[in-house]
Every structure is written in C-alpha cells, then in structure tokens.
Amino acid sequence: MSKNNLTRRGVLKSGAGIGAGVALPTIFTASSAGAFTNEPTGNTVTLGFNVPQSGPYADEGADELRAYELAVEHLNGGGDGGMLNTFSSKVLDGTGILGKKVEYVTGDTQTKSDAARASAQSMIQKDGAIMITGGSSSGVAVAVQGLCQEAGVIFMAGLTHSNDTTGKDKKANGFRHFFNAYMSAAALAPVLKNLYGDDRKAYHLTADYTWGWTQQESIAAATEAMGWETVNNVLTPLAQTDFSSYIAPVLDSGADVLVLNHYGGNMVNSLTNAVQFGLRNKQVNGKNFEIVVPLFSRLMARGAGENIKGIVGSTNWHWSLQDEGSKAFVKSFGTKYGFPPSQAAHTCYVQTLLYADAVTRAKSFNPCDVVAALEGFEFDGMGNGPTLYRAEDHQCFKDVLVVKGKENPTSEFDLLEVVEVTPAAQVTYPADHPMFAGGNLGTCNPGA
Amino acid sequence: MFGLEKKDLNLLIIVALLTMLAPFILNPFPTDSALAQFNAGYPDLMQRFVIYGIFAIGFNILFGLTGYLSFGHAAFLGVGSYSAVWMFKLLSMNVLPALVLSVIIAGAFSWLIGFISLRRTGIYFSILTLAFAQMSFALAYSVLTPITNGETGLQITLDDPRILGMSATADGSIPVTNIFGLEMRAATDLVIGPWSFTFSVGYYLCALVMLVAFYLSIRIFRSPFGMMLRAIKSNQTRMNYTGLNPKPYTLAAFVISGMYAGLAGGLLACMDPLAGAERMQWTASGEVVLMTILGGAGTLIGPVLGAGMIKYFENIFSKINEATLHSWFDVLPDPMENGLVWVLEHFVGAGWHLTLGVIFMLVVTFLPGGLVEGGQRIGRLFNRTKAAKDDESAATKPAE
Numbered sequence: 001m002s003k004n005n006l007t008r009r010g011v012l013k014s015g016a017g018i019g020a021g022v023a024l025p026t027i028f029t030a031s032s033a034g035a036f037t038n039e040p041t042g043n044t045v046t047l048g049f050n051v052p053q054s055g056p057y058a059d060e061g062a063d064e065l066r067a068y069e070l071a072v073e074h075l076n077g078g079g080d081g082g083m084l085n086t087f088s089s090k091v092l093d094g095t096g097i098l099g100k101k102v103e104y105v106t107g108d109t110q111t112k113s114d115a116a117r118a119s120a121q122s123m124i125q126k127d128g129a130i131m132i133t134g135g136s137s138s139g140v141a142v143a144v145q146g147l148c149q150e151a152g153v154i155f156m157a158g159l160t161h162s163n164d165t166t167g168k169d170k171k172a173n174g175f176r177h178f179f180n181a182y183m184s185a186a187a188l189a190p191v192l193k194n195l196y197g198d199d200r201k202a203y204h205l206t207a208d209y210t211w212g213w214t215q216q217e218s219i220a221a222a223t224e225a226m227g228w229e230t231v232n233n234v235l236t237p238l239a240q241t242d243f244s245s246y247i248a249p250v251l252d253s254g255a256d257v258l259v260l261n262h263y264g265g266n267m268v269n270s271l272t273n274a275v276q277f278g279l280r281n282k283q284v285n286g287k288n289f290e291i292v293v294p295l296f297s298r299l300m301a302r303g304a305g306e307n308i309k310g311i312v313g314s315t316n317w318h319w320s321l322q323d324e325g326s327k328a329f330v331k332s333f334g335t336k337y338g339f340p341p342s343q344a345a346h347t348c349y350v351q352t353l354l355y356a357d358a359v360t361r362a363k364s365f366n367p368c369d370v371v372a373a374l375e376g377f378e379f380d381g382m383g384n385g386p387t388l389y390r391a392e393d394h395q396c397f398k399d400v401l402v403v404k405g406k407e408n409p410t411s412e413f414d415l416l417e418v419v420e421v422t423p424a425a426q427v428t429y430p431a432d433h434p435m436f437a438g439g440n441l442g443t444c445n446p447g448a
Numbered sequence: 449m450f451g452l453e454k455k456d457l458n459l460l461i462i463v464a465l466l467t468m469l470a471p472f473i474l475n476p477f478p479t480d481s482a483l484a485q486f487n488a489g490y491p492d493l494m495q496r497f498v499i500y501g502i503f504a505i506g507f508n509i510l511f512g513l514t515g516y517l518s519f520g521h522a523a524f525l526g527v528g529s530y531s532a533v534w535m536f537k538l539l540s541m542n543v544l545p546a547l548v549l550s551v552i553i554a555g556a557f558s559w560l561i562g563f564i565s566l567r568r569t570g571i572y573f574s575i576l577t578l579a580f581a582q583m584s585f586a587l588a589y590s591v592l593t594p595i596t597n598g599e600t601g602l603q604i605t606l607d608d609p610r611i612l613g614m615s616a617t618a619d620g621s622i623p624v625t626n627i628f629g630l631e632m633r634a635a636t637d638l639v640i641g642p643w644s645f646t647f648s649v650g651y652y653l654c655a656l657v658m659l660v661a662f663y664l665s666i667r668i669f670r671s672p673f674g675m676m677l678r679a680i681k682s683n684q685t686r687m688n689y690t691g692l693n694p695k696p697y698t699l700a701a702f703v704i705s706g707m708y709a710g711l712a713g714g715l716l717a718c719m720d721p722l723a724g725a726e727r728m729q730w731t732a733s734g735e736v737v738l739m740t741i742l743g744g745a746g747t748l749i750g751p752v753l754g755a756g757m758i759k760y761f762e763n764i765f766s767k768i769n770e771a772t773l774h775s776w777f778d779v780l781p782d783p784m785e786n787g788l789v790w791v792l793e794h795f796v797g798a799g800w801h802l803t804l805g806v807i808f809m810l811v812v813t814f815l816p817g818g819l820v821e822g823g824q825r826i827g828r829l830f831n832r833t834k835a836a837k838d839d840e841s842a843a844t845k846p847a848e
Contacts, residue, residue, distance in 0.1 A: 053798040069771075106769045108798050113601040113724040121492035121720070122763055125646070139600040143722055146603055150624060150633070169603075172621075208590050209599030235590060238599050440606045443620045 036366050037152035037447025038128045045100040045365065047072070047352070048107065048129030050120050050144060051158065055111035056238065056265035057136035059299045060344040064134060064158055065106060066337055067345035071352035074332070075102045082332040083353060086325040086381035091360040092353065098360060105129060111136070111238070113143035120144050124151050130365055131156060131355055136264070136344060137238075138162030138211035145174035152447020154367050156351040159344040161263070161295050163214035166395035167436030172444040173367055175374055175394045177354065177387075178347045179427070181215035182435055184294045184314040185222035187400040187422035191312065196257065196290055198227035203255035205246055205270060207262050208235040215261045218435060219294050231255040236262070236270070243270040247277050256284040258291045267293055268303035275307040296403055299342045301415040308405035308415060315401045317346040317383050318416055326383040340413050350382045354389075368444040385424070392431035394441070397424050456666050459748060463662055467655040470494050471645045478642030485772065486764060491635055491648035492719070493763050497756045498651070498658040499715045504739040504751030505658075505665045506708020510701050511737070512746035513674060515681035517574045519733050520561065520581030524554040524706040526588060526728030528713025530595070533602045533723045540613030541623045543632065543653070543718040547711065554710020555703055562702035566695060569684065581733050588725040601724035625718050627653060632719060650719045657715060658752075661708060666748060668704070677701050709736075742811055744818030753819045761804045768796035 040046070049068045052061035074082045077094030084092050096102050105127040107119030116135070123129040132148050133156040135141035141160035148155035149171040157165055157176040161184070166176050192200075202223060206212040212235070220230045231253050236246055247270070250258055258279060262270050274280075274291055282289040293300075296313030319330045319340035329349060333341040341349070354374065362369035375391035384398035403416040429436070452460065466473065475489030488494070507521050528550035535546035565576040588596040596602055606616045610623070617623050625632045627649075635648035668674050679687050680694045687694050717723055726732070735758065743754025770793050777785045795803045815821045 105767065106797075108766050112726045113722060114726055117720055117722060118492065118496070118763060119767075122490060122767065125490040125492050126487065143601055143603070143724075146722070147720070149621070164600075169605075237589060438607070440616075440620070442606060442616070442622070445621055 035446070036368075038124065038130045040100055040128075040130055040365055043100055044103045045097055046123075046127055046129045047102060047104045047355075048120065048123030048127065048132040048134075049104055050107045050109055050116060050123065050132055050134040051348075052111045052136045052140070053108040055109075057111050057159075057263070058265075059303070060136040060159055060264055060297070060342065061109070061134075063299065063342045063345040064136065064348040067333070067341060067349040068104065068106075068133070068352060070333055070336055071349045072102045072104055073336075075352070075356050079336065080328075080332050083325050083329050083349070083382055086328050087353060087357070088380040089357050089361070092357055097356045098363065098365070102356070109135060109137075109140050109144075111140060113139055116140040116144050117147050120147050121151075124148075124153055129153065133348065133351055133355070134158045135160055137209070138165055138214075139209045139238075141165050142169045142210060145169065145171050149173045149442070149445055152367060152445045154355065154370050156355050158348045158351065160211070161215065162211035163218065163435050164210045164439075166393045167214070168439040169210075170393050170439045170441050172371060172394075172441045175351070175354075175389065177351050177389075177396045179314075179316050179398070179400055180395065181211070181218040181294070182429055182433070183400050183427040184215065185218035186427040186429075187314050187402050187420075188219070188292070188294060188312070189222040189226055190422075191402045191420055192223065192228075192292065193226050195312065197287070200228045200257045200287070200290075201231045201255045201285065202228050202257045202259050202292075203231050203250050203253055204233040204259045204261060205243070205250075206233055206235050207266055208237055211263070212261045214435065215294055216259075219259055219261070219292075221435075228257075236266070238266065240266065241269055243273040244277070246270070247273045247279070250274075250279065251277070251282065251284075254284070256287050256289055258289070260291065260293045261295075262293070263295055263297075264300060265303070267300050271304050271307050271311070296416065297343050298340075298413065298415055299344070301405060302412065309407050311405045312419065313403060315403050315416070316343045318343065318401055318403060318418060319346075319413070320416075320418065321383060321401075323381075323383060323385070325381040329383060346383060353382070354379070367446045371444040387424075390431065392441075393436065393439075397428050399424050400427050450663065452666060453670070456670065456748075460659075460663060460666060463749065463752070464659055467498060467659060468652075470497070470651070470655070471647050475643065475645055479644045480642060482776065485768060488760055488764055489645060491633075491646055491651050493759065494651045495648075495654050495715075495719045496759045496763070498654045499712050499719070500736075500739065500755035500759055501752040502654075502658050502661045502715070503709055503712035503736055504743065504755040505661055506705040506712070507736045508705075508740050508745060508747075508751040509665060509668055509677075509708065510705040511740055512751075513669070513677035513681060514698055514701050516566075516569070516698060516702070517737065518565075518577040518702070518705075519574045519730065519737065520565075520577035520579075520584075521705070521709050521736050522728050522730070522732035523561070523581040523584040524558050524709035525713040525716070525732065526584065526723065526725070527557050528554045528710030529717040529723035529727055530588070530602060530713075531710070532714040532717035533604065533721055534595075536604050536610070536625065536717070536721050537602075537608040538611065540610055541625050541721075542613070543625050543627050546625075546718060547657075547714045550710045550714030550717070551707050552710075554713065555707040558706020558709075559699070559703050562699050562706065566698050566702060578730060578733065581728060582730055585725060585728040585730070588728055596723070596725060599725060601722050604721045625721055654715055654719065657711065661711065662748075662752070669748060673697070673700070738808060742808055742818055744820030747818070747820045750818050750820040757807075757819065758804065761800050761807075765796050765800040765803055766798065770797070772796075 051064045073079045109116035120132050131154045136159045138160040141157045145155045155174040163181050204216050206216040260270050279289050293313040296315045301308045330340050358370045358373040362373040374389050377389040380386045387396050387398040400422045402420040404419050406417045409415050471489050475487045477483040531550040531553040532546035535549050561580045632650035635646050638645045676697050739754035740751045744750025773789045
C-alpha cells in the first residue's frame with residue numbers, strides 16, 4: 001500500500017537533497033574542463049560527417065560519405081594512400097592525425113537547417129567531434145558553420161556554392177575548398193559568349209535560398225557585362241519536384257536562353273521538364289534556344305540522362321582530369337566502390353585531408369592553431385592545380401572547369417567533357433567584392 | 449500544496465524529479481562502452497525533449513480536452529522562433545524578452561487563426577488549420593523573405609543592432625544567448641568512474657519552464673474551464689441546447705495551446721538562435737499530433753512521453769550507420785552478419801522513420817491510450833489492488 005504523506009519537513013529534506021545533487025558537479029568542473037572544445041585525450045580523434053541522406057541532395061550526400069570513409073581509411077594508413085602520395089604537403093604519414101587513430105560519426109542533415117544543426121550538436125556534445133564537415137546545401141552549410149563557430153570546433157564545408165558561405169556569412173572557424181557562384185559566372189561568361197553570342201536574352205529559374213540567390217546574381221552580372229539581357233528571374237521552392245508550371249511562361253517571355261540555377265534533384269527535374277516542353281528545338285529571335293546550368297555535377301548528369309547532352313555548365317572537379325592527384329583519387333575511389341567519384345566526393349575528401357594536414361602542421365588540435373595553419377596555405381597535388389586558402393575569407397582559389405554534356409558518352413560515368421579549364425587568376429576577386437560584402441570573420445573560437 | 453490534489457501533486461513531483469535528474473537518467477551507459485550510442489543525456493537532445501514536451505502539452509490542452517484536431521500547430525512554433533530571434537537581433541541576447549514576445553505573438557497569431565478556423569468543427573477544422581499553417585510556411589519560405597530570410601533561416605549576425613546589448617563581444621564574435629549573464633550553453637561535466645554527465649544551464653532553464661507549463665496544464669485540466677472543454681469534446685450539441693456557447697471556450701483553448709507552441713518555439717531559438725521555415729511545415733504539425741497520440745491524448749504526462757520518444761528516435765536511431773551495425777555483430781559469421789546488417793540498416797540511419805512508423809502502428813493498435821495506457825497496464829499487473837482505486841479522471845480514453 002503506498003501512502004505518501006507530503007509534509008513540510010519531507011519536502012524541505014528532498015529539496016535540499018536535490019539541490020546538493022545539482023550543486024555537486026561544480027566541484028568537479030575545474031579538473032574536467034579542457035583547453036578547447038572536445039580536446040582529444042585518448043588515442044583516437046573523432047570527426048563528424050554531416051551529410052544529406054534524404055531530400056533533394058541525397059545522391060550527393062551518399063557520395064560525400066563514401067569519400068569521407070575513404071579519407072579516414074587513407075589517414076589511418078589503409079588502402080593505397082590516395083592523394084596522400086600526391087599532396088604537396090608531406091606531413092601526413094598514415095598514422096592517423098598526430099598519432100591518434102581517426103574515427104568518425106555520421107548524421108543526416110535532411111537538407112534542413114534545423115535538422116542539420118541538431119545533428120551537428122549531437123556530434124559535438126555527445127560524440128566529442130573535434131571537426132564537423134559536410135553539407136550539400138549552402139543554407140545548411142551556413143547554418144552549421146554558425147553553430148561550429150559558437151561551439152568552438154572547426155567546420156570544413158563540403159559542397160556549398162553560395163557566395164555567402166565565405167561572403168556575408170563567413171566565420172573564422174569555417175573553411176571552404178569548393179568554388180563559388182561568382183567563380184562559376186566568371187568562368188562561364190567567356191565560354192557562353194563564344195558559343196551563343198553576345199546579344200542573348202536570358203530567363204532565370206532560381207532555387208529560392210542563399211545559393212540560388214547569389215548564383216543568379218553572379219550569372220546575371222557576368223552575362224550582362226558581356227551584353228546579355230536578363231528578361232526575368234523566377235524563384236522556385238527547394239522542395240519543388242515538378243517545374244512544368246515554371247517552364248511554360250519561358251516561351252512567351254521572348255527569352256532565348258534559359259538559365260537553371262538549380263542543383264541536384266531540382267536540376268534533374270527542371271531540365272527534364274524544359275526538354276519535354278521542347279525548348280531545345282525552338283527557334284527564338286532567329287537563334288536556337290539554349291539551356292545553361294551554371295553548376296553541374298556528374299551525378300546530376302546521370303539523373304538527367306539524354307537531356308544533358310550539349311548543355312554547358314561549370315564544375316569544381318571532374319574525374320577525367322589527368323593530373324597526378326586526380327588520377328590517384330579516382331583510382332583508390334574506383335577500387336573501393338567500383339565507380340568514379342563525383343565533385344562532391346572530391347571536395348569532401350580533400351577537405352578532410354586538408355584538416356588533418358593543418359592539425360599536423362600546427363601540432364595541435366586547438367581550432368585557433370588549425371585556423372592559423374590553414375589561413376594563407378598554398379598547396380598542390382589535390383586535383384585542381386596550385387591552390388590558395390585565402391586568409392581574408394577562408395575561400396580556396398583554384399582553376400574552374402567549364403564542362404558540357406557529352407554527345408556520345410562511352411559509359412554511364414563518361415557524361416561530361418571539359419570544354420575549358422579557366423585559370424585561377426581569372427576567377428579571383430578581391431576580398432571586399434560587393435557580392436561578398438557585409439560579413440565579418442570574427443575571431444577564431446576554441447570553445448570551452 | 450499548489451492547489452493540487454494529492455494524486456496530481458505526486459505526478460508533478462515525479463515529473464520534476466525526472467526532469468531535474470534527466471542528465472543521470474538519460475546517460476545510463478558508460479561513455480566508452482558500445483552502448484553509449486544509446487545515451488541521450490547530452491544538452492541539445494535533453495533540451496529538445498522538454499521543449500517538444502511543452503509543445504505537446506499545449507497541443508494536448510486543445511486536442512486532448514476539446515477533441516479539436518489542429519493540423520497547423522507548427523505555425524505557432526515557427527512564429528515563436530522568429531519572434532525570439534528578432535528579439536535577439538534587435539534588443540539583446542537575454543532570453544526573457546525573447547520568450548515573452550514569442551508567447552505574445554504566437555498568442556495573437558493563434559487568436560486570428562483560431563477565430564476563423566473554429567467556425568467549423570471536425571475534419572473541416574483540421575483542414576482549415578492545415579491550410580493556414582501551409583500558408584504561413586509558404587509566407588515564411590519565400591514571400592516574407594526580408595523578415596524570415598527564406599529557406600536559409602533567420603540567424604543572428606555581427607552587425608545586428610541589439611540596442612540593449614552589444615552587437616559583438618570584445619573579441620569580435622557574436623554574443624551568445626543568456627539569462628542575465630548566465631550563458632545558455634554554459635555546462636559543467638561530472639565524471640564518475642567511466643560515466644560522464646553534463647549539466648547545462650540551457651537544459652535546466654527549459655526544464656523549469658516545462659515544469660511551470662506542466663503545472664499550468666494540470667490546473668487547466670482540473671479547473672471548471674477544463675470541465676467545460678471536456679463537455680465540448682463529449683457532446684457539443686448538448687452544450688448548445690443547455691444554452692452554453694462553446695465558441696469562447698474553444699477559442700481560449702486554441703489560444704492557450706498556441707501560446708504553449710510559441711513558448712516552445714521561443715525556447716528552441718533561445719537554445720540555438722536560428723529560425724528556419726521548415727519548423728512550420730506540415731510535417732512538423734503532424735509530428736506533434738503523433739507525439740500526443742503516441743504518449744496518450746487527454747492524459748497529463750502522455751504528450752511529454754510521446755515527445756521524448758519521437759525525439760529520441762529522430763536523434764539516436766538516425767545516427768546509427770552501417771559501420772556501427774557491423775561493429776555490433778562482429779562476432780557472428782560473415783554471411784549471418786551481412787544478412788542481419790542488411791535487414792537492420794533499413795530501420796536505422798535514414799530509415800529511422802520506418803522504425804518509428806512500426807512502433808506508432810503497434811501502439812495505436814494495441815494501446816489506444818498510448819504509452820500511458822501501457823504504463824497503466826504494467827502497473828496493474830504488479831499491483832491489482834491499486835488498479836481498483838484508479839479514479840475516472842486518470843483513466844485514459846482514446847482520442848475521439
């Protein structure tokens with residue numbers, strides 16, 4: 001029989017008990033606090049791989065995860081070493097990072113800022129991750145980068161192409177290897193001029209978030225500078241799967257070029273819709289109607305199938321590149337998984353090695369030492385030629401590829417051909433460029 | 449004490465103990481053991497438990513008592529978050545003004561939506577609220593981008609005015625949310641042998657707010673007002689005939705639950721100053737319905753349990769990947785290991801929805817009263833005499 005009489009004395013007693021229990025931990029704080037957040041104390045170090053496993057960018061996420069696993073394998077001395085052999089910095093020797101074996105945790109960003117931050121939080125708070133990397137959407141990358149800045153861990157951005165990631169929303173603890181919308185536009189504009197002339201009318205369909213906005217702005221600015229006219233810009237929701245209603249008005253607008261500022265599943269669907277509507281067989285203003293997809297990847301090309309043939313866009317990296325770094329990476333990725341890596345896989349793999357290298361050179365996991373080691377770091381042998389991690393905005397500057405959908409692919413992976421390699425100098429911009437204004441790196445935050 | 453009957457007071461004390469000792473209860477496994485994967489005692493997740501608990505408690509005041517099924521409650525959660533973040537941007541990083549504003553704005557917003565939606569009952573009411581929520585989502589997602597920053601989500605930046613605080617700290621970083629100087633993310637670790645427990649300011653603030661919310665909900669459940677709401681659920685026509693106008697009561701319940709949702713949204717923003725439009729999406733509205741039904745609609749503690757369960761699955765099961773599974777079944781022979789992993793991997797990681805779906809189906813089929821009914825059945829198994837004493841008010845009834 002339960003009979004609990006609540007007495008004043010009883011309440012006071014239990015209250016005091018709970019109070020003492022809650023106050024107790026303060027005694028232990030001094031001893032357990034590290035010099036910085038998640039300082040690795042054992043013989044392992046944990047990295048957090050936060051990628052979209054569901055949503056419109058799930059394909060990219062899956063490929064990113066493969067690349068991360070490969071990078072961890074190489075860092076721990078497994079496999080054939082991949083790019084460790086071609087990387088210009090030679091401090092990584094396959095014994096983990098600073099002698100600590102690399103372990104990792106994974107999470108699903110769901111391509112939603114909220115979910116991505118929750119996932120990153122749990123990696124930092126529960127799993128003790130010292131570095132977070134990943135993301136296949138600039139919205140998510142910006143959100144997670146902000147979180148990492150607050151928590152005091154390093155964020156190595158994966159696939160994020162918005163100008164804002166290293167512009168208006170740049171953070172001292174965040175680094176981006178991938179190129180950005182401005183670079184795409186700077187590389188594409190001359191090629192477009194050669195192919196399609198300088199008196200075109202462009203109609204933009206744009207994914208409605210930070211990446212779409214900045215890419216549209218960059219492409220419009222670059223094409224208008226060479227004489228094109230921007231007829232209209234229509235924003236489409238990221239979750240949209242059917243773009244028919246957006247394609248129909250294009251024909252009536254008098255435009256003769258359609259620019260699809262879409263990525264991943266969005267682009268596959270919008271391009272397919274556009275081709276189904278017969279846009280590519282149309283003649284407008286006495287010229288062939290053309291479609292441009294400024295940011296391209298092989299995964300998207302595969303999704304779009306036949307429709308991709310002859311479409312021009314830019315990409316960060318392609319597996320058919322013949323430099324030593326690319327060949328080594330394609331070889332070890334292909335051996336492990338049986339197919340060539342995507343540009344998302346490449347940038348994520350490189351980011352992981354760059355982080356490991358920076359820690360090793362700094363001889364410390366402290367985020368502030370890592371930031372100092374990465375800022376202004378020049379390297380080569382990672383597939384894009386000589387590359388600089390600029391200190392002012394933590395953006396990598398390297399060659400950009402302009403690609404075209406192959407007319408006669410020889411295999412299901414051989415879908416893109418490189419039209420031009422735009423040298424880094426042509427896509428470099430001053431750190432205070434108006435499209436990147438309004439941000440501030442702040443200072444590095446080591447947390448705790 | 450507190451104007452509560454002994455039974456309710458015991459429940460409140462149990463909930464208080466559970467929330468205050470959560471860092472211990474949710475971290476039962478040593479940090480280095482393989483089972484540490486299932487530990488949920490880290491601040492971010494514990495905060496989510498109690499915040500979504502508040503959300504579900506509020507939803508239960510409407511759904512559990514009046515039987516009006518709102519499919520648009522996420523809109524109020526989102527509005528609360530946006531209000532709070534705007535307070536952080538404009539006023540200061542203190543959480544109190546942010547919470548106050550989020551409750552007020554969410555209350556006003558729910559009054560507006562409730563006023564229109566409550567002209568209809570049943571499925572029409574549900575559809576109306578769903579329509580309003582989706583409209584709010586679309587507004588936040590694209591139309592109101594200057595206020596909400598669209599898909600990217602509203603964030604605090606270094607150049608926000610923060611007229612009562614500071615735009616940036618001395619070392620050039622964004623100030624963090626605090627309550628009178630006590631930072632939300634401040635935490636202390638207690639290490640006992642192989643165990644490690646984390647106590648964070650943010651969690652305890654959320655827990656205290658939830659206790660107050662829970663207490664208020666008990667008072668509402670036991671008040672004449674609560675009785676009136678139950679009358680609406682059991683037979684609204686009869687109420688009309690006796691000369692009572694149910695509309696003010698339902699509207700009040702709707703606004704109260706909207707304010708609870710706003711409070712939850714505000715707290716989410718206080719713990720992590722970011723507000724995204726996806727918080728208002730219909731899936732988020734559906735989630736709170738699931739929480740309430742999973743835990744037990746119309747019961748006091750049910751929604752909190754349901755919220756905890758769903759958030760646990762979302763955050764713990766989604767983190768188990770193939771490699772983790774392989775490490776668990778390492779001892780088995782290879783073909784068996786691969787087979788087992790192949791089956792299980794569909795239920796963890798990105799497939800956590802599947803696991804949750806199966807559990808939800810089982811609960812609704814075999815325990816229509818939710819987890820609370822499960823608890824009661826187990827309790828009765830061990831203590832038959834006590835079962836006879838269960839009074840009417842505590843017995844669970846499935847949602848109508």
